[in-house]
Amino acid sequence: MRIEGMAKAAGVALTWQPFLLGPVFGAQGWDTSPFNIYPAKGRYMWRDMERISALRGLAFQRPKAPDMFPMNSVKAARLGLLALKTPKGPALCRAIFQAQFEQGRDISDGAVLGDCLARCDLPPTLLADSTAPEHRPALRAATGRAVALGIFGAPTFEVDGELFWGDDRLGQAFDWAQAE
Amino acid sequence: MRIEGMAKAAGVALTWQPFLLGPVFGAQGWDTSPFNIYPAKGRYMWRDMERISALRGLAFQRPKAPDMFPMNSVKAARLGLLALKTPKGPALCRAIFQAQFEQGRDISDGAVLGDCLARCDLPPTLLADSTAPEHRPALRAATGRAVALGIFGAPTFEVDGELFWGDDRLGQAFDWAQAE
Numbered sequence: 001m002r003i004e005g006m007a008k009a010a011g012v013a014l015t016w017q018p019f020l021l022g023p024v025f026g027a028q029g030w031d032t033s034p035f036n037i038y039p040a041k042g043r044y045m046w047r048d049m050e051r052i053s054a055l056r057g058l059a060f061q062r063p064k065a066p067d068m069f070p071m072n073s074v075k076a077a078r079l080g081l082l083a084l085k086t087p088k089g090p091a092l093c094r095a096i097f098q099a100q101f102e103q104g105r106d107i108s109d110g111a112v113l114g115d116c117l118a119r120c121d122l123p124p125t126l127l128a129d130s131t132a133p134e135h136r137p138a139l140r141a142a143t144g145r146a147v148a149l150g151i152f153g154a155p156t157f158e159v160d161g162e163l164f165w166g167d168d169r170l171g172q173a174f175d176w177a178q179a180e
Numbered sequence: 181m182r183i184e185g186m187a188k189a190a191g192v193a194l195t196w197q198p199f200l201l202g203p204v205f206g207a208q209g210w211d212t213s214p215f216n217i218y219p220a221k222g223r224y225m226w227r228d229m230e231r232i233s234a235l236r237g238l239a240f241q242r243p244k245a246p247d248m249f250p251m252n253s254v255k256a257a258r259l260g261l262l263a264l265k266t267p268k269g270p271a272l273c274r275a276i277f278q279a280q281f282e283q284g285r286d287i288s289d290g291a292v293l294g295d296c297l298a299r300c301d302l303p304p305t306l307l308a309d310s311t312a313p314e315h316r317p318a319l320r321a322a323t324g325r326a327v328a329l330g331i332f333g334a335p336t337f338e339v340d341g342e343l344f345w346g347d348d349r350l351g352q353a354f355d356w357a358q359a360e
Contacts, residue, residue: 028218038208040332044343051352152220163224168348172231 001058001097003170004090010174016090018080019146020073020139021154027147033070049101052167061104071100072108074139078130079113081138083122091120181238181277183350184270190354196270198260199326200253200319201334207327213250229281232347241284251280252288254319258310259293261318263302271300 007014025033035042046062053060063069076096083092095116099105105112114124129135146156150163157164157173160180164173187194205213215222226242233240243249256276263272275296279285285292294304309315326336330343337344337353340360344353 028220038332040208040330043330044332044345047343048345048349055352150220150223152218152224163227165224165228169228172235 001056001094006170006174010178012174012177014090016080016084016093017142017146017158018077018084018093018139019143019151019154020077021070023143024146024151024153028152035069036066053101059102061102064104068104068106071106074108075110075113075127075131076107077142078135078139079117079127081142082126082130082135083117083120086122088120088122092116092122095119181236181274186350186354190358192354192357194270196260196264196273197322197326197338198257198264198273198319199323199331199334200257201250203323204326204331204333208332215249216246233281239278239282241282244284248284248286251286254288255290255293255307255311256287258315258319259297259307261322262306262310262315263297263300266302268300268302272296272302275299 003014021033025031030037033042035045050060050062080089080093080096083089096107096113099112099116100107107113110127113127117124117126149156149158149161151158151165153165155165155167155170157170159173159177162176164170164176183194201213205211210217213222215225230240230242260269260273260276263269276287276293279292279296280287287293290307293307297304297306329336329338329341331338331345333345335345335347335350337350339353339357342356344350344356
């Protein structure tokens with residue numbers, strides 16, 4: 001929610017890069033989110049997000065049911081990749097995160113993604129377009145690049161090969177970019 | 181290295197609590213440090229510590245050999261627990277962390293711990309004392325309490341049952357304590 005403003009203030013160019021966490025986790029040997037595999041850590045992480053959201057005045061909902069996390073994000077990520085070819089892409093990415101984490105909606109549901117598109121004044125046809133065969137390889141390639149870069153979670157901020165993992169390293173990532 | 185100064189500035193009472201990570205990791209199903217189990221994450225974490233140490237002007241050495249991490253910290257933790265009954269306990273804890281992470285020394289070595297004691301003007305006899313049968317249950321109890329609290333890593337800062345994990349949550353822990 002805050003990266004665009006920070007990038008502008010820092011004078012740093014920003015490129016959003018959706019990828020799938022499933023294969024990234026799979027490369028670590030995890031068959032689901034580590035939040036689910038390690039209950040003590042998972043409980044802590046949800047509480048941590050709740051506290052940080054409150055500090056920043058952001059709405060936050062924990063997943064209502066175990067099967068609501070992790071959500072299948074394939075459709076959302078493909079849609080994000082296509083939308084990011086337009087200037088409204090970042091707004092769509094934020095809208096999708098808000099649908100899941102603020103409103104507790106299911107982002108694997110096409111109707112939810114349609115609402116996100118509408119909210120950003122993007123054409124509803126983008127959703128069907130994003131599933132076309134010519135757009136499918138992009139997400140696979142992006143995910144492969146994430147694994148090759150050594151990424152193991154999201155969000156990760158990459159500055160010329162230097163990785164910064166997690167919201168709490170965002171400021172450091174901008175400092176690094178400015179020092180280059 | 182910075183917690184004492186922050187506690188003083190915040191007017192918050194601070195109690196150091198050594199515990200063993202091995203059984204805490206064991207409770208998550210890990211037989212060694214997750215840095216070793218998940219290589220991509222491990223590589224990142226060492227790099228992250230290197231960067232943060234540099235930003236804070238702290239010396240930092242990565243473990244020179246795979247068998248140098250994780251180190252066996254049983255002696256160090258028992259010694260820390262006993263030293264914390266004196267006002268010099270926190271200084272000893274810092275000295276032990278510095279021996280491992282700044283100087284790359286082996287803290288399972290009694291001679292290294294002896295140097296730490298000397299550096300803090302604590303009696304060398306404390307090391308032998310800390311292995312006495314009457315002092316052994318304290319570390320087991322502390323580790324059991326850590327697991328029961330839902331702790332899964334270190335450092336963890338606890339404020340009346342509320343957990344804050346990792347150096348990057350230290351400021352938040354003090355804010356929480358001050359708001360109470």
